[in-house]
Amino acid sequence: MTSYGKSITITCAKGDGNGINTLRYNPDLCTGCGMCVTVCPHRVFTMRERKAILANYEACMECGACQRNCPAGAISVESGVGCAGAMMRAALTGRRQEDARCE
Amino acid sequence: MTGVMRTTGVITPKDSLDHFLARFGWRRNEHTVMPGLYALGSPTGESPVFVTANYTLSFDALRKALAGIDAYILVLDTKGINVWCAAGKGTFGSEELVNRIAHTKLTEKVNHRSLILPQLGASGICAHEVKRRSGFDVEYGPVRASDLKAYLKHHSATAEMRTVRFDLKDRFEVIPVEITNLLLPALLIALPLLFLKGAGSITGLLLIILLGTVLFPVLLPWLPTRDFSSKGLLLGGAAAVILSFAKMRGDQSLYLFLYNMVAAIFQMAPWTGFLALNFTGSTTFTSRTGVRREIFTYIPVFAAMFILGLVLALAKGAFRAWGFL
Numbered sequence: 410m411t412s413y414g415k416s417i418t419i420t421c422a423k424g425d426g427n428g429i430n431t432l433r434y435n436p437d438l439c440t441g442c443g444m445c446v447t448v449c450p451h452r453v454f455t456m457r458e459r460k461a462i463l464a465n466y467e468a469c470m471e472c473g474a475c476q477r478n479c480p481a482g483a484i485s486v487e488s489g490v491g492c493a494g495a496m497m498r499a500a501l502t503g504r505r506q507e508d509a510r511c512e
Numbered sequence: 513m514t515g516v517m518r519t520t521g522v523i524t525p526k527d528s529l530d531h532f533l534a535r536f537g538w539r540r541n542e543h544t545v546m547p548g549l550y551a552l553g554s555p556t557g558e559s560p561v562f563v564t565a566n567y568t569l570s571f572d573a574l575r576k577a578l579a580g581i582d583a584y585i586l587v588l589d590t591k592g593i594n595v596w597c598a599a600g601k602g603t604f605g606s607e608e609l610v611n612r613i614a615h616t617k618l619t620e621k622v623n624h625r626s627l628i629l630p631q632l633g634a635s636g637i638c639a640h641e642v643k644r645r646s647g648f649d650v651e652y653g654p655v656r657a658s659d660l661k662a663y664l665k666h667h668s669a670t671a672e673m674r675t676v677r678f679d680l681k682d683r684f685e686v687i688p689v690e691i692t693n694l695l696l697p698a699l700l701i702a703l704p705l706l707f708l709k710g711a712g713s714i715t716g717l718l719l720i721i722l723l724g725t726v727l728f729p730v731l732l733p734w735l736p737t738r739d740f741s742s743k744g745l746l747l748g749g750a751a752a753v754i755l756s757f758a759k760m761r762g763d764q765s766l767y768l769f770l771y772n773m774v775a776a777i778f779q780m781a782p783w784t785g786f787l788a789l790n791f792t793g794s795t796t797f798t799s800r801t802g803v804r805r806e807i808f809t810y811i812p813v814f815a816a817m818f819i820l821g822l823v824l825a826l827a828k829g830a831f832r833a834w835g836f837l
């Protein structure tokens with residue numbers, strides 16, 4: 410992973426199998442379009458020197474908006490609903506967790 | 513249907529009644545608007561196009577915010593679900609948007625090629641795919657429709673407008689549906705309780721419901737811990753302590769008082785904790801990873817506390833008979 414300044418290296422290291430969330434960002438692919446900053450409702454990304462950086466990693470609630478709208482494919486996140494009711498219903502009815510949905 | 517339907521920026525008393533019922537979850541699938549293209553005011557070929565879901569609360573919030581502006585509103589078929597949840601499900605999605613653009617012959621109505629979408633729809637939409645397939649640029653407006661007029665001045669949103677909040681007002685708005693959702697399970701628990709233990713036990717149940725559905729959302733930001741479950745446990749525990757002091761009698765032995773207090777904590781806290789965990793579904797703040805971790809951590813805790821509470825309740829008679837309390 411190339412370093413683009415200290416903050417990026419640190420936040421990326423945090424983003425590896427950390428159990429906090431599934432958001433992963435590869436700054437090498439970023440073209441600096443700013444779309445992730447626009448769509449994220451938790452200000453997880455900010456722009457610095459025409460690159461996106463993860464400024465607020467822990468606030469991500471895995472909505473998937475940044476991944477869907479990043480034209481460079483620099484972001485990945487396992488999006489899904491952070492809804493305990495839906496997940497427990499899925500567990501009880503034997504559906505896959507990934508298919509858990511709000512009712 | 514390719515005709516343009518008409519709408520206004522006015523919210524009638526009938527609309528308000530519909531909003532009220534929708535918030536209570538009354539006939540929750542019937543608060544729908546016909547999908548398609550709407551004219552607000554007298555739009556021309558240069559007027560902006562706003563996209564929303566066919567849920568009355570979403571559609572009405574948008575047209576109210578745009579009152580006085582000439583615009584088109586493109587309503588997607590999200591099966592009567594709001595923008596945020598429909599985007600998560602994918603019904604507020606690129607596919608539906610591209611199809612709806614073609615279906616309503618939008619390219620013949622406007623000369624420009626740009627659409628303004630609510631930011632919270634972005635998790636269902638892929639802007640560059642929509643551009644490739646329909647020729648329309650997707651512009652994400654602010655999170656809240658009420659910020660739209662400010663946004664339209666420069667077509668740019670402040671960081672504030674781009675961030676979800678969960679203000680007191682928003683937290684109040686989820687209370688009705690939380691209560692309605694609990695009604696049936698609560699009734700199922702209340703009836704056997706009523707027969708087994710009499711009316712007194714119902715107060716406990718009502719208190720738990722009040723704590724879990726009203727006090728929890730209201731007090732959310734001030735409950736000290738980070739995850740929802742422990743916030744709920746704390747709230748239930750604190751309420752149990754307060755309740756014990758309120759019920760305290762002067763002639764009571766200290767042991768009996770403490771016993772009752774501990775029992776009350778174990779009987780109430782797991783329920784409020786569980787309701788708090790369920791509340792994650794009403795917010796836009798919790799990630800699936802986080803919620804999964806909460807489920808695995810706290811469900812065993814709730815279960816253990818519940819069993820302990822039950823044991824304490826059943827053992828009380830025995831302890832008293834032996835003269836311990």
Ligand code: SF4
Binds near residue numbers: 454468469472474
């Ligand atoms: S998944 Fe959603 S909350 Fe997380 S960084 Fe992306 S846009 Fe922000």
Ligand code: SF4
Binds near residue numbers: 438444
């Ligand atoms: S959307 Fe992708 S390419 Fe654009 S700034 Fe964000 S990470 Fe970079």
